[in-house]
Amino acid sequence: MTADVHGSMSGSAGGRWWGHPRARSLIYQIGAVALVTVIIAYFAHNAAVNMARQGIAAGFGFLSREAGFEISTTLISYTPADTYGRALLVGLLNTLVVAAIGCVLTTIFGVLLGIARLSSNWLLRQVTLWYVEIFRNTPLLLQLVVWWDLLRISAPGPRQALQILPNVFVSNRGLAYPVPVGNEIYIWMLVAALIGVSLTILMARWAKRRQERTGEQFHTILAGCALILLPPLAVFLAGGAPLELDKPALAGFNFKGGAIIGPEFAALLFGLVANTSAFVAEIVRSGIQAVSWGQTEAAGALGLRRGQALRLVILPQAIRVIIPPMTSEYLSLTKNSSLAVGIGFADFVSVANTEMNQTGQAIEVIAILMAVYLTISLAISASMNFYNRFMALVER
Amino acid sequence: MTDITHDVSSDFVEPRRGLVEKASEWARTNLFNSVLNSLLTLVIAYGLVRLAIPLFNWAIVDATFSAPNDTVCKAKGGACWAFIADWANFLLFGRFPAPERWRPALVIAIFVALMLVSSRARLSGKALLGMWAAGVAVSIALMFGGFLGMEYVETDLWNGIPLNLLLTIGGCGVAFPVAILAALGRRSRMPAIRWISIGYIELIRGVPLITVLFMATVMVPLFLPSGVTIAKLWRAEVAFTLFFGAYLAEAIRGGLQVIPRGQYEAADALGLGYWRKTWLVILPQALTISIPSLVNTSISAFKDTVLITVVGIFDVLGDVNNAMNAPEWRSAYWEGYSFVALIFFAVCFYMSRYSQRLERSLSRARPGPRRN
Amino acid sequence: MAVQQNTAAKAAGQSMIELRNVNKWYGDFHVLKDINLEVRKGEKVVVCGPSGSGKSTMIRCINRLEEHQKGQIFVDGMELTGDVKHVEAIRREVGMVFQQFNLFPHLTVLQNLTLAPIWVRKMPKKEAEELAMQLLARVKIPEQANKYPGQLSGGQQQRVAIARSLCMKPEVMLFDEPTSALDPEMIKEVLDVMINLAQEGMTMICVTHEMGFARTVADSMIFMDRGQVVEVAPPKEFFANPKSDRTKLFLSQILSH
16 A cells, blocks of 8 residues: 655655755654664563573574474375474465465355345345354354364264265264376366366457457357366266266274365364355445445446446446455455464464474564465465456456 | 244244245346245245254253253253353353452443443543543452452453453553554655554564464563563563554554545644644544444454463453363353353444444535535 | 745845745646746735646645745745745745635534644634634624534635634735635625735735636736746736737636636
C-alpha cells in the first residue's frame, strides 16, 4: 500500500531543500531511528550477556546437529538421526502442504457458502448464516481440538472403520485411501491434459476475437471442458486403461497399503478449511452485494441476460473487490496452521518449538520462524498483488 | 421418542409450506427453477431434522445433570452436564484460591456490565474510555488483592475466563495508543518514521501469534538485564499487546484513509499545526469511523487469547483440559468444549452484532458530513 | 527564521499580497507560468478562467496548501518560505473558503468556529464563543450554532465556513469557487455575505464564475488560461472591452446562456 499524501503541509513539507521543515523532519527521523537502534542494541547486549552466562553458543551451528526426535507425518524421508535443519524442513513442508491444500479447499467451499448466503432459499440462507456465525465466533484452537477429538476419539477403531467410499476408510487412525499404482500412462495423461489446457486458452482467444469481429458467440466453456478432459481419457483408454490400485487393508491394528492421512493432519486441514471458509463466505457475499446493486439494473436495462450480467458485469467487478480481503484470508490460514502445535501435528512451529526446548537456541529458532513466515506472507501477498494487477489490466 | 419425532418434523413442515411458495415466487423473478429450490429446501430440512433429533436427545433427553462421575453418564449415553456442574468453579476460575473466587467472579461481572453498557448506552468516547480504564484497573486490583483484607494472589493462579478477558482488554488497551502512533507513522511523509511503522506493523502481521507468544515468553527473559524477571503472564501480555497493536493500527489506518483531503486542508488553512490538526480534527473522525473494525479486532483478540494455553498459562480452555484429566470425568470432553464454545460464542456474537449495528448507523450518518 | 521583510512593498504601504514570477509544476505539467500579481490592502480581486487554468492552484499557493517551486510570494510584507512556524503565522492572517466547505463534521457549528481561535490564537473559550456568535449573526445563521454541519443546507454550510475563517480575524480572505458546489437557489445567500464582507473593506481574492458578483465588488478582474495571467483589468473594461482573444472566447462562453 502506498502511503497517502494527505495534507500535512505544515508538518513536514518536503520539496524545498533548504527550508526549515526539512531540517525538522530530519531531526525527528534521526531521533526515531536512534531510539529504535538504542532499544535493539540494549536488548542485544543483554541477550549476549545472558546467553554467555547460560553457556549457550549463539549461531546456527545447531542446525547440523542430530535432532533425535520423531516426526509422525513427513513428506521427505526423515529419521531421528537426521539433523535439526532437516527436521525444520520437514515441518516447513508440512506447513506448506496444509496451507496449499487448505487455501484451495477454502476457496471452493467459501465461495459456495458465500453464494449460498445470497440464495433465494430462506432455509439455505439461514443454515449458511448460522454456519458462518458459529465458526467465526468461537476460537479456532477450540475448533481444531474438537476436530481432533472427533477424529481421534469418536471415530471408530480400525477394525470398525467406516468405509465411506469403496476402499476409503475412516477410523481413529485417520483416513485411509487407495492410490493408483505408478504407471507411465499417468504421466502421458498429465501431458495430454496440459496440452488440452493450452489449446483451451488458444481457443478462448480465438473465440473472443471471432466474437469481436463477427459478433458470433462460441460455447467456450463446453468446448474447453471437452478439450481438457477428452485427451487424457483417450490416452488412458489407448494405454489399456490401467486401474491397478494399492488398496488399504486391515492388518493387525492398523491399515497397510494405500495412503493414510493421520487424524492430526486431517483435523488441522478440516479445522482450517471449515473456519476460514466462514470468513471467505462473508467476503464473497459482501463482494457480490457491493457490486450488484445498481450494476445489475444497468446490465438488465441494456438487455443482458442474468447469466451474462453476472459473468460480464458483476463477477469481474466483484473479483476486484474480493481479491484483497481474500489475500488476507489466505495469509491468515497459513499463519493459523501454526495452531497445529495445539493438536500435535508436526508443522513448522511445533518442530521449531521442540528444537527450541531441546537446544535452548531461542533467538535463532525464533529468527528462523519469523523469517520463514514473513517470506511466505510476502510471497502470498506478492502473487495476489500480481494477480490483482493482472485482473485490473484484463478487465480494463 | 416417536412423539418427539413427530413434533419436530411437523414443526418444520408447517413453515416450509409458506417458504416453498415464497421460494417459488423468488424463483420466478430470479430465473431459478422453482422445483430445484423446493427440492433443496426439502433436502436441507431433512438433514436438519436428522441432525437435530440426535443432538436434542444427546443434549437433553439422555443427558445427566448431576452425578458423581461419568459412569452414570455413559450408561445413559447422553451429555454429561454433571461434569460442568461439578467443575463449574474450576472451569471458570481455575486454581484461584477457592474462598477468594468471588473476586474473579466480580471481574467477570464488571466486564459483562462494561460490554452491555458500551453497546447499549450512547456514551461519549471519553466516558467510555474512562469507564473501561477504570474497569481494567479495578479488575487487576481485585485479582491481585493484598489490600482490604483480601489475600494476595500471584498471577500464576489467575486462570479461566477472567484471564481471557483481562488479556483482551488489557492488551488492546495498552496497544491502542501504540496503534494510533503506528497508524499515523505509516502515513507520515518522513521516510524513517514511515518505515519504522511499516516494519512493526508488517513484521507482526506477517507472523503467527504463536511465534510472537514464543518470542515473548522465551526471548524476553534473555533481553532483560540479568536478575530482572517478569512473571510469565506479563510476558504473554507483552506479546498480545505487540500483536493486537499491529492489527489495531491497520484498523485505525482504514479510518484515516477515508478522511477527505479537504479536512486536512481546512485545518491547515486555519493555521493548526500537525499535532493539533491530528488531535482535534482528524483523529476524532477517523476513530469514529474505525470503531466497527476496532470492535472486530477486539473480538479476534478475545478468541486469540486461548492460545495462551500453548505457552502453559491456563485460561478457560486450559482449565477445561486440566479438568478432563480428572479420572472420574475422562469422557466429558464434548461437554467441556461445548461450555467453552458457548461462552465465546455468546460474547463474540453479541459484540459482532453490536459492531454491525454501529457500522450501519455510521454509514447512515455519513452521507451528510461526507459532503464536506 | 527565514522571514524577510520586503521593504519595497512596505514602502508602497499597501501591498497585502504579491506574487513575483511564481512558477509551479506537477511533474512535467507546468501549472503556473511566471505569475505576477499584486493585491493591495482592501482591494478585491476576482480571478476567472477555464477549468484547469491554474486559478485555484494560484490562490492555494498563497497560504501554501500548494508549494510553488520558483519565484516569490509575499503576504503582508513577509515572504512565504517552507518554515513551519512561518507558514502557520501566515495562515493565521489568511482566511480561506473552499468549494466543498470542508466543515469539520464531528464538531457543532459553534465548535467549528471556535476551534482555531482557542487553539491557535489562545483565546479564552468564552471570548471565542462570543466572537463566533457575532460572526454567525453576521452571516445570518445564529440559530444554527449548536447543530452539526451535516444538518445544514449547502448554502448554510458555506456561510458557516466563511464565518469560521473570519473568526481568525484574517487580513485577507481567499475564496476558492465558493458557490460551485451549491444548488442555484443557495448561491445568492452566500454571495450576499461575500458582498457585505467586501463592502466592509476586507481584502479578497475570489476564484469564481459569478460575473454579477464580480461586476458588483471587484476592483480588478484577472483572467487566467493555461497557467498564465492573460489579462488584468477593471471590471468595466474587462467585460465591455476584453483585449485578448482568449478572454473574449471565455466570456462569450460563460455569458452566452
